[in-house]
Amino acid sequence: MADKSLELYRDNNAEDSTSILQAPGLIFLEMKLLNLLILLFITIISVHALRGYSMDGSALNFLVGAGSVPFFSWKLPVCVAILSVCLLLLLSIPCNNHPELVGKIILEYGIALGICALTGFGYTGIVMLLLADTMRYRIDWKKRIIYVTAICIAFLAMSSNHMYNLLHVIPLSQMWAYYRQDVRSSLLSVLDMLSLLNTLVFILYMVVLTLSQTSEKERILRLNSQLQNANRKLEEYAQEQVRMTETRERNRLAREIHDTLGHSLTGIITGIEACIMLMDIAPEATKEQLRAIAKVARNGITDVRHSVNALRPDALETLDLEAAIRKLVEESESSTGVKIDLVFPEGLQDLDQDEEDVLYRIVQESITNAIRHGKATHIDVRMERVDNDLRIRIADNGKGCEDIQSGFGLHHMQERIDMLKGTLSYSGKDGFVIEAVVPIRVVSEEES
Amino acid sequence: MKSLFNDFMDSRFKRLVAATILVLLSVILMSGIYQKWIPRKEKKLTIGVFAGSYWDIENGYYYRILDDAIKEFQKEYPEYEVTYTSGILKSDYSEWLAEKMLQGDVPDLFFVPGDDLLTFAGIGALRPLNNLISLDREFDPDVFYPSVYLSGQENGIQFALPYECAPNMMFVNKTILDREGIPLPDPDWTWEDFLEICGKVTHSTDGTGVINQYGVSGYSWVDAFSTNGVGLFDEEGRSCDFTTPQIGEAISFLERLQAGNSGYNVSGRDFSNGNVAFQPMMFSEYRAYKSRELSLKKYSGFEWECITMPAGPSGDNISRLDTLHVALSSRTSQEHAAWELMKLLTTDKKIQREIFDYSEGISPLKDITESEETADMILEGTGTAFNMDTLHRAMEKSVTAPRFPGYEEAREQVSIAVRSILDSNSNVQMEQIIWNRTINNYLKTRR
Numbered sequence A: 001m002a003d004k005s006l007e008l009y010r011d012n013n014a015e016d017s018t019s020i021l022q023a024p025g026l027i028f029l030e031m032k033l034l035n036l037l038i039l040l041f042i043t044i045i046s047v048h049a050l051r052g053y054s055m056d057g058s059a060l061n062f063l064v065g066a067g068s069v070p071f072f073s074w075k076l077p078v079c080v081a082i083l084s085v086c087l088l089l090l091l092s093i094p095c096n097n098h099p100e101l102v103g104k105i106i107l108e109y110g111i112a113l114g115i116c117a118l119t120g121f122g123y124t125g126i127v128m129l130l131l132a133d134t135m136r137y138r139i140d141w142k143k144r145i146i147y148v149t150a151i152c153i154a155f156l157a158m159s160s161n162h163m164y165n166l167l168h169v170i171p172l173s174q175m176w177a178y179y180r181q182d183v184r185s186s187l188l189s190v191l192d193m194l195s196l197l198n199t200l201v202f203i204l205y206m207v208v209l210t211l212s213q214t215s216e217k218e219r220i221l222r223l224n225s226q227l228q229n230a231n232r233k234l235e236e237y238a239q240e241q242v243r244m245t246e247t248r249e250r251n252r253l254a255r256e257i258h259d260t261l262g263h264s265l266t267g268i269i270t271g272i273e274a275c276i277m278l279m280d281i282a283p284e285a286t287k288e289q290l291r292a293i294a295k296v297a298r299n300g301i302t303d304v305r306h307s308v309n310a311l312r313p314d315a316l317e318t319l320d321l322e323a324a325i326r327k328l329v330e331e332s333e334s335s336t337g338v339k340i341d342l343v344f345p346e347g348l349q350d351l352d353q354d355e356e357d358v359l360y361r362i363v364q365e366s367i368t369n370a371i372r373h374g375k376a377t378h379i380d381v382r383m384e385r386v387d388n389d390l391r392i393r394i395a396d397n398g399k400g401c402e403d404i405q406s407g408f409g410l411h412h413m414q415e416r417i418d419m420l421k422g423t424l425s426y427s428g429k430d431g432f433v434i435e436a437v438v439p440i441r442v443v444s445e446e447e448s
Numbered sequence B: 001m002k003s004l005f006n007d008f009m010d011s012r013f014k015r016l017v018a019a020t021i022l023v024l025l026s027v028i029l030m031s032g033i034y035q036k037w038i039p040r041k042e043k044k045l046t047i048g049v050f051a052g053s054y055w056d057i058e059n060g061y062y063y064r065i066l067d068d069a070i071k072e073f074q075k076e077y078p079e080y081e082v083t084y085t086s087g088i089l090k091s092d093y094s095e096w097l098a099e100k101m102l103q104g105d106v107p108d109l110f111f112v113p114g115d116d117l118l119t120f121a122g123i124g125a126l127r128p129l130n131n132l133i134s135l136d137r138e139f140d141p142d143v144f145y146p147s148v149y150l151s152g153q154e155n156g157i158q159f160a161l162p163y164e165c166a167p168n169m170m171f172v173n174k175t176i177l178d179r180e181g182i183p184l185p186d187p188d189w190t191w192e193d194f195l196e197i198c199g200k201v202t203h204s205t206d207g208t209g210v211i212n213q214y215g216v217s218g219y220s221w222v223d224a225f226s227t228n229g230v231g232l233f234d235e236e237g238r239s240c241d242f243t244t245p246q247i248g249e250a251i252s253f254l255e256r257l258q259a260g261n262s263g264y265n266v267s268g269r270d271f272s273n274g275n276v277a278f279q280p281m282m283f284s285e286y287r288a289y290k291s292r293e294l295s296l297k298k299y300s301g302f303e304w305e306c307i308t309m310p311a312g313p314s315g316d317n318i319s320r321l322d323t324l325h326v327a328l329s330s331r332t333s334q335e336h337a338a339w340e341l342m343k344l345l346t347t348d349k350k351i352q353r354e355i356f357d358y359s360e361g362i363s364p365l366k367d368i369t370e371s372e373e374t375a376d377m378i379l380e381g382t383g384t385a386f387n388m389d390t391l392h393r394a395m396e397k398s399v400t401a402p403r404f405p406g407y408e409e410a411r412e413q414v415s416i417a418v419r420s421i422l423d424s425n426s427n428v429q430m431e432q433i434i435w436n437r438t439i440n441n442y443l444k445t446r447r
Helices: A020-056 A059-066 A075-091 A098-118 A126-135 A141-158 A161-167 A172-178 A181-281 A283-311 A314-318 A321-336 A353-372 A408-419 B002-010 B012-031 B064-076 B090-103 B114-122 B130-135 B146-150 B174-180 B191-201 B221-226 B245-260 B268-272 B283-290 B335-347 B349-358 B372-382 B388-396 B407-423 B428-446
Strands: A339-343 A378-386 A389-396 A423-427 A432-439 B043-048 B080-084 B109-113 B160-173 B214-216 B276-282 B304-307 B321-328
Touching: A020 A059, A020 A075, A020 A126, A020 A172, A020 A181, A020 B090, A059 A172, A059 B090, A059 B114, A075 A098, A075 A126, A075 B012, A098 A126, A098 A141, A098 B012, A126 A141, A126 A181, A172 A181, A181 A283, A314 A353, A321 A339, A321 A353, A353 A378, A353 A389, A353 A408, A353 A432, A408 A423, A408 A432, B043 B090, B043 B335, B064 B080, B064 B335, B064 B349, B090 B109, B090 B114, B109 B114, B109 B335, B114 B321, B114 B407, B146 B160, B146 B321, B146 B388, B160 B174, B160 B283, B160 B335, B160 B388, B174 B191, B174 B276, B174 B304, B191 B214, B191 B245, B191 B276, B214 B245, B221 B245, B221 B407, B245 B407, B245 B428, B268 B276, B276 B283, B321 B335, B335 B349, B349 B372, B372 B388, B407 B428
Parallel strands: A339 A378, B043 B080, B043 B109, B214 B276
Antiparallel strands: A378 A389, A389 A432, A423 A432, B109 B321, B160 B276, B160 B304, B160 B321
């Protein structure tokens, strides 16, 4: 959870509506209604008492004792009701971050202060509403304690003597002094009971909220473990797939070898055995036979070439090296948006297939690495021929890699270059740079 | 309907706006400011006033000055309908005002008896006038007697303007003084002069040897304290200094004064029967009983006059002042009009002059009270050549006692103290210290 953003504990996203996750919301609603009821009770009694003073002819005494003129008759309950509705509205506004929450609490405090002043500070249980509202947010405990402390201090300050004088508040006890001692004490005990009830509901709310928060955490943990399970299965499946592909390929290779090399070698062996027997009796026939064997061997080579061709990278099968690499670069650029500069030297038409394969694989692997691991946006591919060496330098502007661990890709590259007796070097300090030097066989003698 | 409501309540912003509107609504409701916005053809202005004279003298002109002021006001503001509830007795008036306050139906402006001014100011029922005064260029506080104007103030805040007032003065039975061959005292006479005259007049006149002519009646410690520069209570009535030498002087003076009567408790009836030389009274009584129009002539058997109060050694010829104020309700919605009417009542010369016609008090306006016309009017009314200088002098030197809530009860405590010291024979200073503690304890527990 980012520090600045706030989130409410949702109370309506549970799959089943009877879940405990909905309970805090309901109890909060109960609390709001209870507070409304208490305020209504206080104001109605107060209005009655004020009317009583007028009728008894003790209005002046009351005013002198109270020290200020109260809000009279119908205005008192109406104003308290309006302010209460206003407070409920504010309580229902969700906040997205801490400044909003602080602003909201200040506004709520102001209105609560107004309500308390109008009701002669006879009831300050509204603080529970503010506390309950603040508790609904996902805040870490440190901040939560700060919020709670601040609200409590603000409310303690509210009931201080200073505030009475500042706001010209008439204490509720003074207002209700109209009633006979026994009536007054029973009215006050009703008020005490209601405010105790409010406290109990608040405690219940806190308990249920804590429970629901724990249960939500549990739910998240459960979902998390389910997700991990699924992930593991997926991985296993992917590995199985790789193994199956390998096996299939191995079978195909075995069949190919059996069909081509096996076939030719069998013919050659049979022919050579015949030659051995014929050599002394009929040298001419042996020669003839050997020619036939040579033909079989040549056919076999053609077959092997066909088989190897079938295993080559796709582009190289139909295109020459330059065209294949350009196609690779274009496709990478268009599919990933990475800018790739390519420098391709003249006169690389006469490379052998295995050399082409290796060069193509190096370029392909490096581009893939630069994009996937380096997150590069620009790749420079430079190939040049120096005497009989072909130098390849592939540099990217990605994040590079301080501590290079030779993975599968680099390992394969190294293997392939070793086969051609070349060298490979790389560095990950400033982007990632791969340099390879591959000696080129100058003349192909097996052209016929 | 419900879904519509929910749709509206969906947006946080809208909820915030709705909450703000509700808060504003309740503030408007509480302040009562909405009454200003309701367009009315005829605007209403209400006045709180009691029946009868402030000076407890029935004269039949209960609402005459007020009616004239309203007529005058409506000439300039014809759109206003000005009303008042008639028939409220002065004794019920403060309770009536308090009830109106509880019901939220306070008159826009109302008369406030001097004793209740600080009570109503203390509960925030009165609109502070300072900014109205500073904004109004026509209004000049210097037209009032300073002490009368200041009596509407507390802690530098002007809560009310004086409507009419009366100083207390010393009434003299001229017939007795003439008989004894004593001239009328100077305006700046002292306690010693006072004691001397009292001593001279206190004797038996019918030759029976039983004293039947006395020096003074109704002269209380309050009069002695105020003329000897005693400031008893602090402004809020939280503490009292009863140990000052001025109080000691005043008590010794009262002792000597009492001793002259040789134990007889002289009453107001003795004065009206013409057997007492001096009695302090409000100037309003002088005007009432001197008036030829009044059928009831209370002090008819002798010639009488009023002069300044005698000055103590540490004080001056100071008169105590009682003032009837006019104040604005702190919840009035017709502030401007109410202020104009209030100004008319208190500072308009024509209206203020009527105080001398229809009431027994005097105008707090210097120009009116000190004018030739007023002197003529008093002369004509009382039929005697009254020395107007005496009145002016009394007004200039008048003070208003602090009137904190619960003042009467605190004063009663001091009365008990003074009476007890006068009755006992022990050391006055010691008694002062003891009573000082008692009174301060009372003031502390009262709060």
